[in-house]
Each structure stands twice: as structure tokens, then as C-alpha cells.
Amino acid sequence: MEGPEPVGGVATELAGTTPLPMARRLTDIVLALAGLAVAAPVLVAIAAAVRLRDGAPVIYPARRVGHHGREFHLFKFRTMVRAGGSSVTIWADPRVTPLGRRLRRLKLDELPQLFNVLRGEMSIVGPRPEDPSYVALYTDEQRRVLSVKPGITGVAALEYADEESLLRGEDWEATYRLTIMPAKLQLELDYLARRSARTDAGLILRTAAVVAGHLVPRR
Numbered sequence: 140m141e142g143p144e145p146v147g148g149v150a151t152e153l154a155g156t157t158p159l160p161m162a163r164r165l166t167d168i169v170l171a172l173a174g175l176a177v178a179a180p181v182l183v184a185i186a187a188a189v190r191l192r193d194g195a196p197v198i199y200p201a202r203r204v205g206h207h208g209r210e211f212h213l214f215k216f217r218t219m220v221r222a223g224g225s226s227v228t229i230w231a232d233p234r235v236t237p238l239g240r241r242l243r244r245l246k247l248d249e250l251p252q253l254f255n256v257l258r259g260e261m262s263i264v265g266p267r268p269e270d271p272s273y274v275a276l277y278t279d280e281q282r283r284v285l286s287v288k289p290g291i292t293g294v295a296a297l298e299y300a301d302e303e304s305l306l307r308g309e310d311w312e313a314t315y316r317l318t319i320m321p322a323k324l325q326l327e328l329d330y331l332a333r334r335s336a337r338t339d340a341g342l343i344l345r346t347a348a349v350v351a352g353h354l355v356p357r358r
Contacts, residue, residue, distance in 0.1 A: 163262065163336075170263050170343075171256040178250055185216055185247060192238050193217065198251055203268035206288045211260040213268055214251035218242055227270075227315055228303050243303075246350055252291045264339040265290025266327040273320060281324045287331060292346040294330040295323035300349060 175182070189197045199219070200212035218239025219232075228235065228243075235243065242248040255261040261268070268289035274282075290296075299305075299319065306315055330338070 164259075166336075167256050167262050171253045174250075174253050175257075178253075181247070182250055185242065185250070188238060189216055193220065193236050202271060203289070204271050204274040204285065205260055205268055206285065208274070208282075208285050210271060211255070211268075213261075214254055216242055216248040216251060218248050227306065227312070232303070249291060256291065260288070262288040262290045264293055264342050266293050266331075267296050267323075269320075273316070276316065276320075277324070280328070281321070284324055284327045284331070292342055293327060294342060295326040297342065297345055297349065298326055299323055 186197045196217055199215050199217040201215060202210055203213040205211045216239075218236060219234040220236055239248065252261060256263060265288050266284040274285070277285075299322075302319065305319060
């Protein structure tokens with residue numbers, strides 16, 4: 140698939156991080172199709188709810204940087220009242236709608252990214268794709284995360300599942316740029332150095348457990 144020119148000229152892939160790429164791609168397709176089949180009623184219900192409560196558009200195509208630095212549109216259910224502003228969502232962000240806040244808490248706004256997986260732009264497991272403006276700040280070492288496809292879930296996504304709660308006050312962007320983003324990238328680089336089909340499966344199970352934990356009512 141043709142796309143925009145790579146951002147910053149990403150170097151070659153990490154050695155050992157993409158064994159059996161065809162097998163990984165086949166696994167992604169099977170899991171994405173299975174996920175869409177199971178979640179189809181939920182997708183329809185969320186789309187209808189967003190359309191009725193917040194109007195069009197239902198899907199928000201966010202610009203992100205993917206494999207080898209190529210930009211693509213990441214699909215999400217729209218959770219904000221308007222476009223524009225930073226791509227990073229902060230604590231009590233006024234742009235987030237009441238429905239959008241619930242979808243974000245349950246991670247259900249990410250479901251349309253299964254279509255990104257089918258299109259070959261993402262994998263089920265991998266580093267979360269970043270906005271081009273922040274990728275431009277990556278060091279050469281940090282750019283190595285772009286040597287693999289970005290994922291719907293990953294080690295940093297789980298570790299920073301409540302990232303918004305850390306971004307408060309007027310200096311939130313400095314906190315993200317100087318502290319959170321480097322920490323997330325280091326987690327991904329460490330993970331890629333030991334990545335295997337088994338560790339990917341473990342992350343998928345952990346993600347399912349986190350989502351299930353949010354869905355089950357607490358006393």
C-alpha cells in the first residue's frame with residue numbers, strides 16, 4: 140500500500156523483532172476478523188450512540204506515524220466535541236464528551252482499529268502509534284520503535300492505561316514530552332528486544348483482563 144513519505148527516514152528493522160512476519164500477519168488477520176465478528180453488535184451500538192448524542196462524524200481518522208515512519212489514519216470512534224488542539228488527551232479534557240469519556244475508560248473507542256489491522260497498517264500487538272509532531276522529537280534510538288508495525292495494545296499502553304490522570308496543570312505537555320513519552324518508548328524498545336509469539340499472546344490476555352475488569356461492575 141502506497142502512502143506518504145516516511146517521517147525522518149527510519150532505519151532498518153530491529154534484529155529479532157519480526158520473526159516469521161507472514162505468520163504474524165496471518166495471526167493479525169485472524170484475530171481482527173474474529174474480533175470484528177464478535178464485536179459487530181457493539182460496533183453498531185456505539186456508532187448509533189455517537190451519531191445520536193454527538194452527531195457526525197462517528198469515526199475520527201487521527202494522523203499517526205506507522206511502520207517505517209509512514210503516516211496513516213488511525214480509526215477511532217469520535218469522543219471529542221470538536222477537532223483541533225493537541226493529539227494528547229489531558230486530565231478532565233473539556234473536549235471529551237460524556238459518552239466519549241465512558242468509551243475511553245472502557246477502551247471501546249479503539250475498536251475501529253481492527254480495520255487498520257486488516258488494512259495492514261497496524262498489528263494487534265505493538266507500540267502505540269504517535270502523532271507526527273511528537274515523532275519529530277524522537278532520538279535515533281527511539282525511532283527504532285518505527286521498525287515494527289504499531290499495535291492496538293502493547294506493553295506501554297498497558298503500563299500507561301491511565302495516562303490522562305498524569306497530565307494535569309499548565310505544564311502537561313512538558314510532562315508528556317520529557318517524562319511520559321520517553322518512558323513509554325523505552326518500555327517498547329525493551330519489549331521489542333525480547334518479543335516473541337508467547338509474549339504477544341500474554342499482552343493480548345492482559346489487555347482482555349483489563350477491559351473485562353472495567354466492564355464488570357464493582358461493589
